[in-house]
Amino acid sequence: MISSLRRWWIDAALVAAFVALTVALINGHLLRFDQRVADWSLAHQPAPIYWTARVFNYLGQGGQVLMPIGLILTGLLFWRTRSWRAVIPFVAAFVLTYVTIGPLKIWADRAAPRFDGPDKAIMFNPAASGVEAMSYPSGHMGNSMVWYAVMALLLAALLRRPLRRWEWTGVRVVPVTILFCTTVYTGFHWVTDSVAGALLGLFLARLIERIPTRWWAESPSRPAARV
Numbered sequence: 625m626i627s628s629l630r631r632w633w634i635d636a637a638l639v640a641a642f643v644a645l646t647v648a649l650i651n652g653h654l655l656r657f658d659q660r661v662a663d664w665s666l667a668h669q670p671a672p673i674y675w676t677a678r679v680f681n682y683l684g685q686g687g688q689v690l691m692p693i694g695l696i697l698t699g700l701l702f703w704r705t706r707s708w709r710a711v712i713p714f715v716a717a718f719v720l721t722y723v724t725i726g727p728l729k730i731w732a733d734r735a736a737p738r739f740d741g742p743d744k745a746i747m748f749n750p751a752a753s754g755v756e757a758m759s760y761p762s763g764h765m766g767n768s769m770v771w772y773a774v775m776a777l778l779l780a781a782l783l784r785r786p787l788r789r790w791e792w793t794g795v796r797v798v799p800v801t802i803l804f805c806t807t808v809y810t811g812f813h814w815v816t817d818s819v820a821g822a823l824l825g826l827f828l829a830r831l832i833e834r835i836p837t838r839w840w841a842e843s844p845s846r847p848a849a850r851v
Contacts, residue, residue: 638827642761645820646732646747649760655745658814662737662745665809677806684764684803690771691718697778704782705843712840713832717774720828725766728824729758737811745814762813762821768800769825774832781841 648654682689694714702710735744735752736759742751749757776795780787787795804822807813813821 635827635830638823638830642820642823642827645816645823646760649734649816650747652746654816658737658745658816661808661815662811666737666811669809674810677809680802681764681806681810681812683799684768684807686721686763686767686771690767694771694774694778697775697782701778701781701841705841707840707843709840712835713774713777716832716835717770717828720831721767721770721825724824724828725761725763725821728761729763732760733757734760734814734817736817737814759813760817760820761824762807762817764803764807764812765800765818765821766825766828768803769822770828770832772796772799773829777833777837781837 645654684690694717698711698714702708733748733752734746735741735749735757737744739749739752739756741749741756743749744752747760772795776787776792779791779795800822804818807818808815
């Protein structure tokens with residue numbers, strides 16, 4: 625019982641941090657910090673650096689990059705295992721991100737730094753609506769935390785060994801770090817949007833990582849041949 629609780633304390637801390645950050649923003653805290661960072665970023669965007677950041681920001685495009693790569697890796701694992709269970713990580717990632725990130729964006733009703741209307745940093749912005757009011761939490765960060773975790777799981781299953789430290793860092797750490805920086809620098813999201821997305825995404829990723837590998841990465845056992 626104690627060991628089980630210890631395994632969940634990080635997850636509880638992630639949820640608590642996300643809730644605390646959300647409450648702080650609702651009550652007007654950290655808005656000035658967000659605005660100052662955004663003002664600096666938008667005022668320091670020479671074309672070569674800006675477009676480089678835009679290109680690297682595609683590392684967080686769910687429908688164009690993350691899901692297709694995840695689908696390819698899932699297909700390879702399905703081909704090797706000949707089992708429908710190979711799709712479990714992909715389906716889990718799709719469902720968890722779909723039922724959490726999108727609804728939270730709609731609920732928070734927060735505009736992005738590039739919004740032209742008033743009070744753009746506040747939550748529940750009455751001047752913003754539709755796609756202009758879906759900045760919190762960052763979908764780029766939330767999706768990337770989940771999908772790169774799934775990619776790491778699928779790669780380890782295909783390689784039939786745990787990823788080495790440099791491989792794990794290259795898949796799990798480098799892309800999301802680049803995304804965090806480029807998403808804020810380009811003005812797509814406030815700093816707190818990206819922090820919230822990272823907290824939520826890491827929590828969801830840890831849920832997926834708790835699915836036993838034997839459920840989805842192994843070939844179904846074949847019945848013993850009759851003698």
